[in-house]
Amino acid sequence: MSDNLSRSYIGSVVLGLxxxxxxxxxxxxxxxxxxxxxxxxxxxxxxxxxxxxxxIPRDMVGVVIGRQGSNIREIQAKTETRIHxxxxxxxxxxxxxxIRGLPDDAQLAEILIHQTISQQPRVETLTMxxxxxxxxxxxxxxxxxxxEIQRVSRCKVDIDRGALGEGMEKKIVLKGASDxxxxxxxxxxxxxxxxxxxxxxxxxxxxxxxxxEPLFLNYDQDEPEEQTSLQGDQEELKPTGxxxxxxxxxxxxxxxxxxxxxxxxxxxxxLDKLTQTMTEYxxxxxxxxxxxxxxxxxxxxxxxRFSSEDSFYRAKVVAVKEDxxxxxxxxxxxxxxxYGDYEEKSIxxxxxxxxxxxxxKFQAIQCSLAHLKASPGPEWSxxxxxxxxxxxxxxxxxxxxxxxxxxxxxxxxxVELIDTNHAGGDRNIGHELVKQGLAEWEEGDDDVVVxxxxxxxxx
Numbered sequence: 291m292s293d294n295l296s297r298s299y300i301g302s303v304v305l306g307l308x309x310x311x312x313x314x315x316x317x318x319x320x321x322x323x324x325x326x327x328x329x330x331x332x333x334x335x336x337x338x339x340x341x342x343x344x345x346i347p348r349d350m351v352g353v354v355i356g357r358q359g360s361n362i363r364e365i366q367a368k369t370e371t372r373i374h375x376x377x378x379x380x381x382x383x384x385x386x387x388x389i390r391g392l393p394d395d396a397q398l399a400e401i402l403i404h405q406t407i408s409q410q411p412r413v414e415t416l417t418m419x420x421x422x423x424x425x426x427x428x429x430x431x432x433x434x435x436x437x438e439i440q441r442v443s444r445c446k447v448d449i450d451r452g453a454l455g456e457g458m459e460k461k462i463v464l465k466g467a468s469d470x471x472x473x474x475x476x477x478x479x480x481x482x483x484x485x486x487x488x489x490x491x492x493x494x495x496x497x498x499x500x501x502x503e504p505l506f507l508n509y510d511q512d513e514p515e516e517q518t519s520l521q522g523d524q525e526e527l528k529p530t531g532x533x534x535x536x537x538x539x540x541x542x543x544x545x546x547x548x549x550x551x552x553x554x555x556x557x558x559x560x561l562d563k564l565t566q567t568m569t570e571y572x573x574x575x576x577x578x579x580x581x582x583x584x585x586x587x588x589x590x591x592x593x594x595r596f597s598s599e600d601s602f603y604r605a606k607v608v609a610v611k612e613d614x615x616x617x618x619x620x621x622x623x624x625x626x627x628x629y630g631d632y633e634e635k636s637i638x639x640x641x642x643x644x645x646x647x648x649x650x651k652f653q654a655i656q657c658s659l660a661h662l663k664a665s666p667g668p669e670w671s672x673x674x675x676x677x678x679x680x681x682x683x684x685x686x687x688x689x690x691x692x693x694x695x696x697x698x699x700x701x702x703x704x705v706e707l708i709d710t711n712h713a714g715g716d717r718n719i720g721h722e723l724v725k726q727g728l729a730e731w732e733e734g735d736d737d738v739v740v741x742x743x744x745x746x747x748x749x
Contacts, residue, residue: 338393342389343379343386343388345386346403350410354406369391369398373389414468414471418464421482439474439477445470488559525651526701527657534693537554540684546720547663550656552654553653558653561628561650568604571644578641582641592604592607594624596633604627605633619636620637622635658704660720661731663729665727681707681722690719692708
């Protein structure tokens with residue numbers, strides 16, 4: 291029995307030692323593994339990966355990622371890390387990139403990301419305001435001017451497309467580095483100066499005597515004899531902006547359904563230069579004698595004075611009244627192709643036009659107010675025509691905005707006219723005529739019949 295007890299005691303001790311030894315061994319191995327890892331970390335070597343979150347400003351995310359991810363792939367390849375964005379941590383100002391890899395590699399990747407950001411020029415924003423009249427020149431035909439400004443300055447130029455603000459100004463926002471913004475601002479200011487110089491030149495024009503019955507400038511352009519370069523070309527009212535608006539002068543009227551405008555821009559300066567050159571040339575008596583004509587035909591382009599003015603202008607012969615007894619007493623009906631005015635002249639007062647004076651397109655563009663008809667009708671009253679002349683500042687060379695709504699089958703643009711010179715703010719001239727009971731709207735959008743008034747004159 292003592293042997294059995296001894297054996298039992300020894301077995302228990304051995305079992306206890308075995309259990310204690312197993313637990314101790316496990317504890318030892320765990321402690322040893324932790325010590326080895328700490329030693330590896332102190333020595334700069336560990337196989338354990340870490341995760342580092344890096345805040346990246348939203349406007350720099352594209353730079354960090356690079357074109358089609360090229361930059362972030364390069365950082366990952368150099369540092370042997372993996373980088374992804376944690377959408378759940380992003381804010382309005384930042385996105386968060388998570389870097390996973392060995393400690394040194396992850397830290398290097400973080401450094402490379404910060405270097406990428408720091409090497410980018412600091413993006414600044416500048417808001418400037420320009421006169422509304424200069425916006426067309428800043429944007430340019432089809433946006434060519436503003437694209438060139440952005441290309442040269444490498445600055446983003448954002449022009450407010452909304453209505454004109456207080457003081458008739460447009461807001462422009464520039465974004466880029468400081469030097470880029472400075473260059474873009476200078477280029478825009480240069481455009482404003484160019485516009486002011488142009489307007490100063492045009493502003494020197496004297497108000498013209500206005501005639502209420504100018505003839506339409508639709509002269510059988512389909513006939514073969516009218517297709518030669520000697521007949522000149524007609525300017526068109528075709529806006530390039532999405533708002534279909536252009537700045538114009540109203541140069542002559544017959545009725546609200548038949549009036550003429552000139553586009554404001556470089557061609558306005560060209561017209562003034564042409565008038566000056568023609569006047570200097572035809573004032574010379576020797577030149578007058580050389581270009582004197584005794585016979586003209588309908589459709590001929592000639593040079594002559596307008597009314598009692600000293601200046602010479604281009605005009606088109608629309609009718610010839612021959613005197614069978616004395617040819618020198620024959621008269622011609624003329625339309626002044628750059629202004630839309632009508633006048634009857636003695637044949638002795640007109641001269642052949644030098645062909646080089648035809649290079650500039652005819653600047654008077656026939657228009658009609660959109661979706662309006664006379665009230666009570668059917669003809670426009672003299673009061674309506676007088677009020678329309680006053681509202682449009684006809685031949686006073688004040689800017690109004692023309693918004694092209696549609697075109698008649700003949701090509702005549704139907705427009706809305708907006709007076710920006712009114713003290714109370716922008717004024718729609720068509721609305722004003724309706725308000726005064728001088729015009730009314732065409733019935734229904736589906737039943738709109740565009741006013742196709744044809745102006746004729748008793749001979």
